[in-house]
Amino acid sequence: MVNTVRAGKLPEEQIALNFSELHPPLDERQAAVEAGRCYFCYDAPCISACPTSIDIPLFIRQISSGTPEAAGLTILDSNILGGFCARVCPTESLCEEKCVREVAEGKPVEIGLLQRFATDRVMELEDHPYEREASGGRRIAVVGAGPAGLACAHRLAMKGHDVVIFEQRHKPGGLNEYGIAAYKTVNSFAEREIRWLLGIGGIKLHTDRPVRSVEDIARLRSNYDAVFLGFGLAGFNSLAADGRQLENVEYAVEFIEQVRQADDLSDVSVGNDVVVIGGGMTAIDAAVQSKLVGADNVTILYRGDRERMKASSYEQDLAAHRGVKIVANAQAVAFEGDERVQEVSVTRRSVAGREDCVVERMVADHVLLAIGQTLVEPPVNLATEHGKIAVQGAGRTSLDNIWAGGDCVAPGDDLTVTAVAQGRDAAEDIHASLCSR
Ligand SMILES: Cc1cc2nc3c(=O)[nH]c(=O)nc-3n(C[C@H](O)[C@H](O)[C@H](O)COP(=O)(O)OP(=O)(O)OC[C@H]3O[C@@H](n4cnc5c(N)ncnc54)[C@H](O)[C@@H]3O)c2cc1C
Ligand code: SF4
The missing domain is CATH 3.50.50.60 (FAD/NAD(P)-binding domain)
Known part of the structure; x- marks a missing residue:
């Protein structure tokens, strides 16, 4: 049987478009408008929702007053990787979830994008902004x-x-x-x-x-x-399922690493029918990226109820928007195939924990395991x-x-x-x- 997990499924231009930035940066005017939406709350709930306790109202006020470098330093004083976090933090379940404008109107201040705007300004400066104290010889x-x-x-x-x-x-x-x-x-x-x-x-x-x-x-x-x-x-959690050793059954983080390290994304191999097993951020990232490099059908199987998935509803929506199907209460019990995986046997329940399970076989030429690291x-x-x-x-x-x-x-x-x-x-x-x- 031919190996259907291969590279070059989409033209280069299409892949470049697919992998363009999720949230493009704000320009100066957009940043000023967004900063103007902040109420500069006393005892701001967004601060306590940030694990690095960034003084969010202070940095937004600094953007408002036209001093974005000062805003950047306010962020970096608390979080030296504030530029990276501005790009990857699940703000929808941290600071922005607690923003009073989210609570009152369902539209939070875009704290993540403002953070990126400010930290980018500092990183454009010629010199590193922090100085070392005198050496203590330790x-x-x-x-x-x-x-x-x-x-x-x-x-x-x-x-x-x-x-x-x-x-x-x-x-x-x-x-x-x-x-x-x-x-x-x-x-x-x-x-x-x-x-x-x-x-x-x-x-x-x-x-x-x-x-x-x-x-x-x-x-x-x-x-x-x-x-x-x-x-x-x-390390990786193991999955008690027959056929784990079949070709094209791999860990999702290994696939994601190939995507991140590829000089040319059209060199990344992917199957036609990808099944991802798991319910967290890794499962979503593996599923979305396999779709973006050219898989035809991508399905996430999660063994519990959908509300219990670790991936936020924002991330689940992102996956759905990219054409990924999420099937809850579905557990992979075996991988079938001669040398390479061809099907996954799945038990499905109408509700997690109920005994009314049925066994189905799903076509799958590429399986990505996102069942947790150890x-x-x-x-x-x-x-x-x-x-x-x-x-x-x-x-x-x-x-x-x-x-x-x-x-x-x-x-x-x-x-x-x-x-x-x-x-x-x-x-x-x-x-x-x-x-x-
Ligand atoms: C696929 C995936 C997607 C994610 N997406 C997000 C996201 O969008 N947003 C988010 O906030 N979080 C995300 N996370 C979680 C986030 O990446 C981690 O929480 C974070 O990287 C943890 O940082 P760390 O420094 O503890 O560990 P790591 O980032 O894992 O770094 C550990 C380092 O230690 C090195 N190391 C290990 N053992 C040794 C050794 N014996 N000797 C020397 N070096 C060693 C490793 O090589 C590595 O460089 C994601 C995680 C995964 C797996
Ligand atoms: S909760 Fe929202 S409105 Fe209040 S300070 Fe934080 S970002 Fe501004």
Whole structure:
């Protein structure tokens, strides 16, 4: 049988159009009009809905008064990856959901777009806007150059510490570089933002440098004054379904990574009938992007009720708008085919948990599993909670001198902005702890 999972299903121009930016930036006039919609609320609910607690009314007022660079700095003071978060935050379930104009009129102030407008102005400046405090001679090792590690490193560098980042992959950025949907972050923004962030100085970045063994960690603990772990989640949940080994059944994040790393998107291979299994942001991103590179039919199978999907209704609508079908209360139980997958056997229930299930066979030449990621056991004995590293306060692990943050710690909501907040807060705590010694 021919392999129908192949590249070049759409002309290059069509693919370029499909992957154009999800939300184009505001121009100056549009930003002024949008900023004018803010009520500058006292005790603003949008601030407490932001995991990095950005002073939103203040930065919007600064845009209104014609000082967008000052607005950008207000944002970056709290969230050094504020430019990236402006592009990828699910604002519809964070700050914009709580905006009083959303509550009263169903149309929030477009905080995300205003944040992007302001941070872009700062990143266009010639010099990095933050200066380092005088060096205190302390050295800190950061493991992982994802949002958590980068935010931690930048804040520590600001405080005058010398930071060394160890990243196992060839490029820094973590999921900013390898995971988040291509249409949310166009024109190599992730790479440009990291270059800008490192402009503060005092941060050495080593890529292709995994920290894997007990000896690696022991070396870091003895050579550095503190260690921050920002490992993320590099493992995968497994699915109890026959036929998992068939060709063209793969993890959704692997497919998404091919899309993000492709020099030419028309080189990305996709099937004709794609079935995505899962209900979160990864499932939506994999489904939408497979449609955008040329799949004919894309279906998301989610085992529970639709209201319980982790993907917000905004994201579900985005997928539907791109032609993706979402089927709730549907569980894949087996993948069928000789060498390659050809069909998925699915049990369907009218309501989750009911026994009235029927078994159907769906045509599928490409299956993407988006059923969650897990922590790869760290090479150091740390207390854990719900399968992640347990932390107290601002990222303190059960071992002295080791802090952790981002997706690898519990509790967490697996969002970029939360990883940034945890990296920043751990850096403050490391600084306070080193100063008190
Ligand atoms: C497909 C997908 C789409 C997403 N979309 C969104 C979105 O639109 N909006 C949003 O807010 N969130 C989104 N998220 C979640 C978001 O990407 C994560 O919450 C965030 O990246 C977590 O940051 P982190 O620094 O903890 O981990 P990561 O971004 O995973 O970074 C961890 C880094 O550590 C490195 N590392 C791991 N182990 C080692 C080791 N042993 N030695 C050295 N380095 C190591 C990794 O290579 C990686 O660079 C998405 C996630 C996925 C999977
Ligand atoms: S809640 Fe809305 S209107 Fe009020 S300060 Fe925040 S953005 Fe402005």
